[in-house]
Amino acid sequence: MSSVCKIIGVESLPVIYVHSAAILCSHFHILAVSMDRYVAIFCPLRYEGIMTSRVSGISIVWMAAGLFWLLVGLRGNIKLEETNYAVSMLIIFLFYAILVTVLILYVRIAVIAYRQNRKINDQATTPGNRISRATRTLASILGCYYFFWLPYFSVSSYIILFNYNEYHASEVLVATAAGLLLFASFNSIANVFVYAFGTKAYREWICAKCNCK
Template sequence: METDLSQSTYMENGNFTNATDAESNSLGCVQIRIPQELFLTLGLISLVENILVVLAIFKNRNLHSPMYYFICCLAVSDMLVSVSNVVETIFMLLNDHGLLDVHPGMLRHLDNVIDVMICSSVVSSLSFLCAIAADRYITIFYALRYHSIMTSQRAVAIIVLVWLASITSSILFIVYHTDNAVIVCLITFFCITLVFTAGLYLHMFILAYFHSRRIVTFHKSRRQATSMKGAITLTILLGVFLLCWGPFFLHLILILTCPTRPFCNCFFRNFNLFLILIICNSLIDPLIYAYRSQELRKTLKELVLCSWYFGV
């Protein structure tokens, strides 16, 4: 995946290149210009938010459970997008203002590192969304055996496996970026994880509805409500992920189906907008965690107030 430090690039036949102005102008294409300062601002806010989520989960022992371990890793995945965006934008701003003279070879290496981070983020995010869905599924339908099925050791093993797979696949994606099979694999993985997660959700919500009508004791009712709240939270996370990452995967699909057509080139020209949506996903996720979890929200408030107090 070859890129330059201009964020108005797109992926064509496996490479990020600038769309041809002649083709775009002939169709009257509209290219949305996004200031680099907006990339930097959103990236920094997202980075701070996700760091706070990770610190809150580490700080509060009540959040030391497999589901929150996976949420913590999901926040780290979002941080990869934020860090890559901030680093890229800083280099671009310094280069544009003549404050940095970078060798083209160094730029290629930087682009490769950024691409690895972004690819690792999407693979790990999808994987951890699946892991959280499976965790909620076990919590609802195998409540009595949950602690024997989803142990801390198994959760750590899943986390290690996901990160190894994400990093390995990302490196392979960069090495074989000229092969369309790599893009096909990424799109296939995206579709498989969505089908898997959607299947679990459908089963969860249908059976949970019938189970809730048979529950008699208050304790079970409370436990069922808590489990379903976690499932609803993850449904929101998945929906936001689809909205924010969907245009990027549509971008990849168009690379395979119509890489040279003028209409597709019009779509490619707005790659900056897709990047902003991806960054917004990293920014919105922590807000969802905080809104849906009272315990996490309380810990986040303590961290913010503590940092503000010592800052003053």
């Protein structure tokens, strides 16, 4: 993470903390979206009772508390090699844990969407595409996440498992990992465009705002 700060020309603890929090929020975002869509599809009648403002607030508080104590625990030790190794292992573990969880959720969502599409097509004269549009939007979000993050975690897994002792001595590995991490940070920006162009409500909102201007 400190290598990324060197690339952008700012290396300080607050910047490293903000960058670390942004990385973790990117992972938690894809998990939260997946859980939300899972509940919406599998419990449509109970969705409003489950996904309330109170539940969302509690989740945000717990997530913010976890991020806060994680960053406080790193204070003063962020430049130690042991701390950097531990942080790298933690982020890689979170990535693969979220990878497995999200894949399970999306496989189940895809199965139920396929079954419902078949029912709609069998009962209607014109094929329905409401679920397929939702599925495409979810697939775009997931594909965007892996497009930005998979290269970094592939290289990081190789470094951690096979080449960590030579990592700091190799300028190529350091520059590659830092560049891929900086590239992965654009995932959150890409999500804005995925929502904007993949969801009708967001497109109408943007068009309305542009017309106002």
